[in-house]
Amino acid sequence: MKPQQDRPDLESRAMPDDHHDLRLWLRLLTCCNLVEGELRSRLRxxxxxxxxxxxxxxxxxxxxAGMKMSELSRHMMVTNGNITGITDQLEKEGLVERLKVATDRRSSLIRLTGKGKRHFKKMAESHEQWVQDIFGGLSEKSRRNLFEALGELKLLAHTRLPERN
Incomplete structure (x- = not known):
């Protein structure tokens, strides 16, 4: 990733006298946005x-074997409409196919075609390398500590925060 010190980010909104937890949240969000932005850019x-x-x-x-649209929607945490639009595009490109479900005429299973599997595997290999490049500047100890700290935060969030639907 290219250094972006000259561009303001979410963390730059924090003031030195802001609560440390707020500053931590903004740093975490900024890091997520920077990594995601880099991955989006490289995929594009x-x-x-x-x-x-x-x-x-x-x-x-x-x-x-494929997945129903509702399953994809649930796993990706987006609406069925989003899934339908993406699926339509991928189907036109020959990367996915729709298969009718014999027991439910209203449902289809979506699955990767052979072409889709080959294309995705190339993207996945690159994606994995990009992630390694992004985090590779951290020492192994720092990566391990960050992973463990985020695991603690995830557990706390699951146990302390009310579940939202």
Whole structure:
């Protein structure tokens, strides 16, 4: 990732006298946005695709028999409408196919085609390398500590925060 010290980010909104937890939240959010932005940019420039398309194909790779639109929507935490639009595009490109469900005429299973699997595997290899490049500047100890700290935060968030639907 390119250094972006000269551009304001969410963390720059924090004031030195703001509560440390607020500053921590803004730093975490800024880091997430920077990493996600870099991955989105690389997917766009190197594969002419988007992160949502990549994510949908990743879900389908894990379900070789296919998934219903509602399952994809739930796994990706987006609306069925978003899934339908992405699926329509990928189907036109021959990367996914719709299969009718014999027991439910209203439902279809979406699955990767052979072409889709080959294309996704190329993207996934690059994506993995990009993530390694981004985090590679951290020492192994720092990566491990960050992973463990975020695991604690995730557990706390699951146990302390009310579940939202």
């Amino acid at each position: 420039t190197e594969f002419a695709t988007t992160l949502p398309r990549f994510d949908l194909m990743a879900q389908l790779l894990r379900a070789p």
